[in-house]
Amino acid sequence: MAKLRQIWAWTSFIWSEYKRSGRFLIEFGALIIFAYVFLRKPNTAAHLTATQFFGMTAIFVLCQTIFTTTMMAGMGNRPQGYVVLARSLGRKGYLVGLFLVAFLISLMNLLLCTLIVTLINKPILWDAVIWGAGALPLILDIALVTALVLLLSSLVLSQGWRLSILGVIALASLSTSDIFTNTFAPNGSLGKILAAIRTIVGIPLTPLFAGFELAVTRQAYESNINQALAILGGQIALLIAVSAFGFFAFERRDIILGA
Amino acid sequence: MTALLLENIVKRFDTTTILRQLNLMVQEGQVYGLLGANGAGKSTLIHLIMGFLYPDSGRIEVFGKTPAAMHGQIGYLPERLRYHTHCSAREYLTYLGNFGGQRGASLASRVNDLLELVGLTEAADKRMRTYSKGMTQRVGIAQALLADPQLLLIDEPSSGLDPQGQIEMRDLLLDLRSQGHTILICSHQLDEIEAVCNRVGILVQGALAAETDLAQLTGTNGIVLTLKETPTDALDFALRSIDPSIVRDDRFITVPENTPALQGRLLQLLLDEGYTVSSLQPTLGNLRDLYLHVVSGKEPPAEMQPQAPLAILDSLLANEEQQ
Structure with missing residues (x-):
């Protein structure tokens, strides 16, 4: 309990500093522009659907999450952090505080998007159940992206590890790309080997992409509820795995802040 | 502790x-x-x-x-x-x-x-x-x-x-x-x-x-003699009879205020008692002297050479046992 209080104190401090630095105006400005361009009702005949709302909002919020978490990792990687790390808060608490602020800002943006669309351009068949069905996997994706970006920051991983993991993500992301199939003949030896590697390295990230699809379409809830639950479970498992790897790496590395 | x-x-x-x-x-x-x-x-x-x-x-x-x-x-x-x-x-x-x-x-x-x-x-x-x-x-x-x-x-x-x-x-x-x-x-x-x-x-x-x-860096014209042999307590008495300010620590004898006459008497005493002087160095008067001496790559006086912690712990334990 005492540890949670310390983490919350650190989270509040980082949030207050972020607020006072004025950086939150970037997120707020982006939100206003996004809402004006994509969420407003262009004419009386146009009707937004929940799928369209989540399709656009998910991309916006996830991109904003990458930006905010990068900012947060930068704030954690300053010499001021030494004084905080010297406290009994510890390394894990330090990282959790940074994660929480980035996650809560993104969550707030999602809620604001929902509020704006409900007030100015309510999608058809819009109720709490439909919103919850799309928001739940999206919120888990926000947490996952926050944890991943924090893990891939120079605060947590060394350069070699970061490049390796980015390479894996890039390879996994090629699975649906035409570039891959055009460059390597799928039936050639190299093509087969790369396809196998691509499939293997793509497995860990499957919950992230499946969660995005579930948030946008919400089809799995109706067609196969077990599949939907498996996706949500996979997202939670991946979040735990990424966080655990982040803690493990941060606990063991030499901390040279602001380097 | x-x-x-x-x-x-x-x-x-x-x-x-x-x-x-x-x-x-x-x-x-x-x-x-x-x-x-x-x-x-x-x-x-x-x-x-x-x-x-x-x-x-x-x-x-x-x-x-x-x-x-x-x-x-x-x-x-x-x-x-x-x-x-x-x-x-x-x-x-x-x-x-x-x-x-x-x-x-x-x-x-x-x-x-x-x-x-x-x-x-x-x-x-x-x-x-x-x-x-x-x-x-x-x-x-x-x-x-x-x-x-x-x-x-x-x-x-x-x-x-x-x-x-x-x-x-x-x-x-x-x-x-x-x-x-x-x-x-x-x-x-x-x-x-x-x-x-x-x-x-x-x-x-x-x-x-x-x-x-x-506190050891107080003398301005002192010397430190290093003996080859570990002296007995009897030597301390003889040293004090020459000059009460002379201090012995293990094989090191520090003379805070040295004069040629005092140095001559001390060396004669050690010779008479059968000790061999392996080195004779001037003391370093203040921290500045010591710092410049050391960063120029020279060896510090033997009593200022750092010891491994285990050696220090051993000597502390030995002191406690003696007390």
Whole structure:
């Protein structure tokens, strides 16, 4: 309990500093522009659907999450952090505080998007159940992206590890790309080997992409509820795995802040 | 009790070795000054003790525990401390207290006490961006003392301070010394170390090149003789009969105020008693002499050569047994 209080104190401090630095105006400005361009009702005949709302909002919020978490990792990687790390808060608490602020800002943006669309351009068949069905996997994706970006920051991983993991993500992301199939003949030896590697390295990230699809379409809830639950479970498992790897790496590395 | 023990510490960054087989011991209540040029490894050493860095090999103990086990119980003032300057000193200290697990009225009272100790009561509610460097360093001392730590690590306390700020910082450190705090100060300011510390170590290229109590650096024209044989207690009596100020420590005989006549009588006595003098060196009169001597690559006097911690522990245990 005492540890949670310390983490919350650190989270509040980082949030207050972020607020006072004025950086939150970037997120707020982006939100206003996004809402004006994509969420407003262009004419009386146009009707937004929940799928369209989540399709656009998910991309916006996830991109904003990458930006905010990068900012947060930068704030954690300053010499001021030494004084905080010297406290009994510890390394894990330090990282959790940074994660929480980035996650809560993104969550707030999602809620604001929902509020704006409900007030100015309510999608058809819009109720709490439909919103919850799309928001739940999206919120888990926000947490996952926050944890991943924090893990891939120079605060947590060394350069070699970061490049390796980015390479894996890039390879996994090629699975649906035409570039891959055009460059390597799928039936050639190299093509087969790369396809196998691509499939293997793509497995860990499957919950992230499946969660995005579930948030946008919400089809799995109706067609196969077990599949939907498996996706949500996979997202939670991946979040735990990424966080655990982040803690493990941060606990063991030499901390040279602001380097 | 041993407050801090570093044994055979090696730290490398890529191919550069920063600390080489470093041994260091600080006793409880001691104010230990670690001198060294820029890049000698002082800050790296402090970061190792704080647990920010891990040694490649060697052992670190703080009050008999690992640095990780002492988390939050070591006060730390970093060099070139940067603050969250949007806060006042009171807000900042209160926030840091919260991260450290302190709360409520007891934290508020502790913050008030510390602000008074460092002389910032009047400026406590002003934003820190309006503070002078000296005031900022004093906030640094206050935050280091916040959790009432058993050990204080202070890195370059007077860095960037004007003369007035340096005097204030020195007075503050002397206050802490008089209160019995155990402190390790890293600095390249000789006069600061000389004024504040009671023991000093000199770090040269990542290794401790010399170590001594500052009280030993008082003579200006003394000599140190090193004997080949370990003398018996009977020799002490004979030495005192020549001059009561002569001190023997194991095989080392220190003559604080040497004269040719005294030196002649001493050498004659040792010859008569059957001892062989293996070396005769002038004592180093002050810290400046010792520092310049050591950084120029010369061997320090034998009694100022650093010992491995186990050797020091053995001699301490032997002293206790004798008592």
